[in-house]
Amino acid sequence: MTTAAEEPTGAVPPVPQHFPADREREELTTAEKMEQVWADPPGVVGWFKALQNDSIGVRLMMTAFLFFILGGINALLMRVQLANAESTFMSPQRYNELFTMHGSTMMFLFAVPMMEGFAILLLPLILGNREMPFPRLGVFSWFTMILGGLLFYSSFIAGTVPDTGWFAYVPLSGPIYSPGIELDYWLLALGVAEVAAIAAGVEIILAILRMRAPGMSLGRMPVYAWAMLVMAFSILFAFTPLVVGSLLLELDRRLGTQYFNPEAAGSPIMWQHLFWIFGHPEVYLQFVPAAGIVSMVVPIFSRRSLSGYTLVVIALVATGFLSFGLWVHHMFTVGLPQISMTFFAAAGMIIGIPAGIQTIAWITTIFTGRPVFKTPFLFIIGFLVTFVLGGITGIMVSSVPFDWQVHDSYFVVAHFHYVLIGGVTFPVFAGIYYWTPKFTGRLLDERLGKLHFWLFFIGFNLAFFPMHISGFLGMARRVYTYQEELGVETLNLLSTVGAFIMAAGVAVFIANFLYSRRNGQPAGNNPWNADTLEWATTSPAPNYGFAHLPIVRSRHPLWEQTGIEEEDEVLGDTTNTERMLQALSEWPLRWRAALVTGAINGEPVEIFRVSGPSIWPAVAGIALVAIFGAEVFSLHWLAYLGIAVVIISFIGWHWPDRIPFTEKEREFEEQFNIRVHPTAALRSAVGAWRWRSCSWRLPLAASCLATSTFAWRTRSGRRRAFRRWTFSSPALPQRCWFWRY
C-alpha cells in the first residue's frame, strides 16, 4: 500500500466526503425522531429493557472488568502466600480455592465476556450499520452472564468454594472425592455463563455476516470484524463440548451415572479430552479478537495501512481452525500412544505459523510507518514483546520431551501468562484507550495512561519472568507452598512484588478512566485520524449509529473515499443505492429499520425491523440462572418454577408485535427494488426459512428440549432406589484407543 495516512492534525478532521454538509441539516430535523425510535426506555424498568448495543456492550465489558478485579485479588492473595517458603498465611484448602477461582474467573468471566462486549459495542459502528441483529439476545446474554458469575462467587458466602482447579479433573472432581456442593457451583454457575457466551456468539456471527454497510464486501471488512467472526464461531464449537462434558459430570455427581468413574469402566481421560477440546480453542478464541484489536490499532499509530491484510485474515481464520486440532497438547504426560502425541506436537508447532505471519505483518507495518507513541500504541508494543516471548515458550512446550519436563511446572505458568496477559490483556487495554473517546467523547489522560502502561509492563515482567526459572528448578504448579531447599524463594518474592506493581497499574487505569470521563480532553469525531467507519460519527456516537448509512468503496473509507458519483464494482448502480440510503434516513422513523446486506458482497438485500426493548429477555436470563442456581442447592421446586418462567418469557420475547405494512413501505419496496420487513423477521439472514412464525417456534422447541432434560434429571434425582447405576463387571473389552486415552 502506498497511500499513507494524512498527518494527524489533532483537531477535528475534515468531514468525510460521503456525508455532505448539506445533508446534515436535513438530519438534524430527523435526528430527534431517530433518537426517539432507537433510544432505550428510561427508568428502572427501562434499565431491564435496555438493549442498545452501546449499553449492552458497555455492561458486558464493565462486568468482565469487575470479574477481572476479583480474579486479580485472588491472584494477589496467592502471591502473598507464595512470597516466602512454608508460609502459613492461608490454609492449603483456601489456596486451592483461590487458584480455582482465579483461573475460572479469568477464563470464563473475564476474557470471553470482555471480547464479546467489545464486539457488541463496536461492531455496528465499525460495520457502518445501526444495531446488532438480535439485541434482545444481547440482553439475555448479559443478564445470564453477570448472574451466573455472581452465583459462582456466591460460593464464597456459602463457604463452599470450588477447589479442584479450573480444569476440574475427575475423579478428584467426581462424587467420591468432592462430595460437597463445591463442584456443583463450578459446573452449574459456569455452565450458565457458558450459555451467555454462546448466545452472544450467535449474535456476533450474524452481525458480521449480514449487517454491514452497503459496499463493505468481505475484502473491505476491517480485520477487527474478521477476528470477531473467527472468535464467535470458535465460541460456538468450543463451548458446546464443555457444556456436554459439564452435563455428564453433573449427571455423574447427582444421578449416579458412571461416565468418568474408572471403577465402573468409565474413563477419567475422556473428561480431559472433552475439557481440552474446549480449553485449547478457548485460549485462541481470546487471542484472536485481541489480534483483531492489534491489527486495528497498529496501522493508525504507524500512520499507514496494515501490511499484508489478506495474509493476516487468512492467519486469523487458520488459527481458528487449527486451534481445534491441538488439545492433546495439554495431555502429553497422560501416557498416550506415540502416534497421537506426534500428531498433536506437529499441530502445536504449525499454529506458530499464523501467529508468526501476524506478528511479522504488525512489525512490518510499524517499521515502514511513522509511529506515534501514544498510550494505545505503547500497549501494542508491550503486547508484541510479551506475546513473542510467550509464543516462543509455546513452541518449546509443544515439543513432547521438553513438555514432559516442564508440564505442570511454573514454566508453564509463566508461558501462558505471557500469552494470555501479553496476548489478551495488553491489547484489551490498547483497545480501551483507543475506543473509549468514541463512547465518552473524551480522550483518556495520556500521562496517567503512560504511568499505567509502565507499571503494568514492568510489574508483569517482574512477576512472570522469574517463574520460567522457578519452573526449571522444579517448582510444580498449584502448590500452596514450597520448601526452602528448592531454592526458589527469592524468585517467588520477586513475582509477588511484580504482581503488586501490576495491581498498582490497574488502579491507575481505574483512576484515569473515572477522571477522564469528566475532565478528559474532548475527542472530536476522529481523534486518531483513523480509517474505519466508527470514527465517521460523532463522539459519543448516537444511539442509532448512522442515520444515513455510509457506502463503503474502500478498505479504508475515511482515508481513501472521495467522490460519491462513481460506479461501485460491488453495488453496481451506486446512485440507486445512494438514493435508497437517503430515503432510509428520512422515511421509516416509526420503527427501527436496519439494512441487511449480502454476506459476501455487502450489497443491500432487505430492510428489516430490529426488535425493540422488552422485559422478557431479562426475565428469561434471570429465570435461567435461577434454574441452575436452584439445582446447586437441589431446590427442585425452584428449578420447575424457573423452567415455567423461561418458557413463558421465551414466548413473550418472541411474541410478534407487528407493525402494519403500509403504503409507504410498499412505495419504498417498488422504488428501490428492495424488500421491507417491518414484522421483525431477519428472514434473508436465516436463509431458506420462509415459514412466517418460525422465528419464535424454533427457540421454543430448543428450550423445551433443554428444560425437559432438566425435568427428567430432577425427577430421577428423587428416585433414590435407582440412584446409582452399577456395572457388574468392570472388565469391559478395550475400546478404541482414541476414547480410552
Place this chain on the structure above:
Amino acid sequence: MGALDEPDIAEELVIEVEGKQWWWDVRYPELGFRTANEIHIPVGEPVAIKLLAEDVIHSFWVPQLHGKLDMIPGHVNEFWLEASEPGIYLGECAEFCGDQHAKMQFLVIAEEEEAFRAWVAQQQQPAAVPASELAQEGQEIFLGSTCINCHAIEGTGATGELGPDLTHLASRRTLAAGTVPNNRGNLGGWIVAPQSIKPGSLMPATEMTGPQLQALLAYLETLE
C-alpha cells in the same frame, strides 16, 4: 522415540508405584516387599516403573531423572528410569490431586549394585522383634490401637493397607511423603497431631499419654 533402546522387561527389575492421597506406595513385586515414599534403584541400570493410582490422578516426576508421567486410576503407565550417578533425587507429584498436593514428595535413591542388594536384603526381612522392654510395650500399644486399621508391619498382626507399610519405617529418610525428616521428634508429632504438620492428611490424630507415646516411639525406632 527410543523404542528400540528399551531393554527386555522380563530381565529387569520392575517397581510398582501407586499414587495415593497424598503419599506413594512403592512395591517390588518380584522381590516381595513393600515400602513407601522412597524408591531405591541400582545406578546405571534401567528400571521398569509401573505407575498406578488408587484414588485420583497423580503424576510421577523426578525432575533430575525423568519427565512427568501421569498416574491414572484404572490405567497402568510404564516407563524406564535410569540414574547414571549415585545420589538422592527429589521427586514430586505434578498433577493437582487435592489439599496436600504440595506435600506429596518422594526420594529416588540411586545406589551402587552392592548397596542396593544390601538394602533389598534388609527390606525383605520381616520386622525386627522388639528387644527392650519399652519397645515391647510399644509394640503392644501399636497392635492394640487403631494404627493397625491402616498400617501393616510384616511379621506382626498389623496388616492394614490404607496407609504406608511400616515394616522398615526407621530406615526411611522422611515422614508423610517428604513433609518432614524422619526423626524421633517429628515422628511423635506426626502420630499425635498429623493435621498440624500436614493439614488435610488422611491420617487421624491418635490420643495417647506421654509414656505411651515414648514406648510407641521406642518400638517404631527399632523398625530398621
